[in-house]
Amino acid sequence: MKLEEGISVDFSNHTWIINIISEEFSDLELEYFSNSTKIYYNDFHLVPFFLIEIKDYLEISDVPFNLFEASDDVIESLEKIRNYDFKVNLLKCDGTIVASKSRTSLKEFDRNLKFRLGEILKKEYSEEAFEHELERIYQKYDPQAIFELCDQKSFVAF
Numbered sequence: 001m002k003l004e005e006g007i008s009v010d011f012s013n014h015t016w017i018i019n020i021i022s023e024e025f026s027d028l029e030l031e032y033f034s035n036s037t038k039i040y041y042n043d044f045h046l047v048p049f050f051l052i053e054i055k056d057y058l059e060i061s062d063v064p065f066n067l068f069e070a071s072d073d074v075i076e077s078l079e080k081i082r083n084y085d086f087k088v089n090l091l092k093c094d095g096t097i098v099a100s101k102s103r104t105s106l107k108e109f110d111r112n113l114k115f116r117l118g119e120i121l122k123k124e125y126s127e128e129a130f131e132h133e134l135e136r137i138y139q140k141y142d143p144q145a146i147f148e149l150c151d152q153k154s155f156v157a158f
Contacts, residue, residue, distance in 0.1 A: 003093045009063045011074045015085040025098050046130045068125045078118050083110045
């Protein structure tokens with residue numbers, strides 16, 4: 001099974017999993033990954049997303065997800081006191097894990113994340129509205145400007 005290059009987010013066992021998929025990773029990229037990784041959270045109306053920054057390798061990349069299509073585990077986790085864990089994987093397109101790091105998020109991050117995700121779930125949802133909001137975000141914040149989202153009402157997991 002060949003994976004497409006890109007970035008994805010998943011959730012399992014109270015852990016947010018961010019996969020960065022590429023054909024190859026250089027030794028320098030692996031070094032940067034091991035040294036400095038930050039995960040931010042932000043949202044716009046119906047669209048929650050993580051922003052990941054790997055200093056000197058991946059400036060800022062956005063990872064939106066649809067909370068209304070998330071597993072029951074995500075929804076149930078909003079009520080739990082336990083802090084979220086985060087796992088970031090570098091994967092080759094053939095599925096081989098090249099590097100991985102895991103951390104538990106900060107208590108303040110968890111409290112804010114659970115509150116904000118809970119607020120999103122209270123909103124009226126449609127797939128069309130979600131796609132429209134996502135499109136508006138990308139129109140306003142082109143790939144070169146996505147880093148601006150780290151300064152607006154976002155918060156850092158670790």
